[in-house]
Amino acid sequence: MKLRLAINGFGRIGRMLVRAYLANHDYFKDLEIIAINDIAEAQTLLHLLKFDSTHGRLQANVHLYENQLIIQKNNQTLCQILLLNQPNPQQLIWHQLDIDVVLECTGHFRSYNDANLHRLSGAKQVIIGSAPFDMVDASVVVGVNDDTLSRTLPIISGVSCTTQALVPLLNTLHQTFGIDSVMMTEVHAVTADQTVLDQAHRDLRRGRASGQNIIPTTSSSINASIRVLPFLNGKLSGHSIRVPTVNVACIDVTAVFTHTPTLNDVSNLLKTTSQTTLRGIMDYTDEPLVSSDFIGDTHSLIIDGSQLMQAGNQFKILAWYDNEVGYANRLLDMCLVLAKR
Missing domain, CATH: 3.40.50.720 (NAD(P)-binding Rossmann-like Domain)
Structure with missing residues (x-):
C-alpha cells in the first residue's frame, strides 16, 4: 500500500x-x-x-x-x-x-x-x-x-535545508580525517519571514529590507547538526548571512582535522563519496558556476571543487544547494x- x-x-x-x-x-x-x-x-x-x-x-x-x-x-x-x-x-x-x-x-x-x-x-x-x-x-x-x-x-x-547539506559533508570528513573544529557560514537567499521594507521583527536585523541589505542572523543548522552528530558538540559554530537573492544557498565551511590531509586528499574523498555512498545526496563540480546555476538541483549539496582551499592546517570547503528543491x-x-x- x-x-x-x-x-x-x-x-x-x-x-x-x-x-x-x-x-x-x-x-x-x-x-x-x-x-x-x-x-x-x-x-x-x-x-x-x-x-x-x-x-x-x-x-x-x-x-x-x-x-x-x-x-x-x-x-x-x-x-x-x-x-x-x-x-x-x-x-x-x-x-x-x-x-x-x-x-x-x-x-x-x-x-x-x-x-x-x-x-x-x-x-x-x-x-x-x-x-x-x-x-x-x-x-x-x-x-x-x-x-x-x-x-x-x-x-x-x-x-533544515542547511542541515541536510552540512551534516553529510561533516560526517564524511570526520569519518576519514577526524574533525577538531568547524566554523560554518551559511549564505542564504531571502525567506518568507523577511520583509520588503523595514518593519518590526523578533530579529532586528531580519526586520530590515531584504532586497537591499546583506543581513547576518543565526542559523538553526548549528544545533540541529549537533543533534544528528553529537561528536560536533563544542566543535561546531557558525551563523547565517541572508542575501538579496530568491533561491539557492551555500555553506562556507572552515575545518581543522585531527589527521591533517592534503588538499588533494579532501578533493578526492568528496569526489569519490559523491559518486558512491552519497550518490544522489552529494554532487561535485569543478565548473566556475554561480548560485542561479543550481536552481532546480535535487541534491542536498554540491561541492564546488574550484573553491577548495588550504591555509596551514585549515581547510575551506564551499557547497551549494537549492534550499527549496533539494x-x-x-x-x-x-x-x-x-x-x-
Missing part, C-alpha cells in the same frame, strides 16, 4: 513538495499526496502552484474541481488532492482520510506539542519540515541517519523510507 501523505502549509516548501513529487512521479510511486491544508483560498493556491517566479510554470495541467486539486500529465491524472482550509490542526480530519504522515510545512507548528496536534487529529506520524523548537523523536538527515526512521516514531524533524526532495525521500518499513 502507498504511504498516504498530507501537507500542512502550502508555502515555498509545501509547493515544492508537490512539484518534486510530480517531477519524479515514478520514483515516488509508493507515496500518495491525499490532502493539503492552507488558510489561503483555493484559487490562490492553484495559481501559486501553476506559476512560480523562481522555478517557472508547472509542467503539468492543473485545475480545481469542487474542493480538489486535479493534476494531469500526458492525459493521465497523477493527483487528486483534497484542499482544506483549517487554521487549527486539531480540527483537521486526518482520521477520516487515513493519513499516515503529515508534512508540517507552515513554519509555525514546530514544537513537539504543536506538531502532535496532527496526531490528535488522526495522523499516524508528523514530519516537521524545519528544525524543531524543542524535542522530537528523531532528527533525520538523509544519507547519514535515515536508517533510524521507523513507523513507530510519532514526531520527526527533517531539520530540501523538498529530502522530505519525500524520508517518506519513501517510511513507506518501505
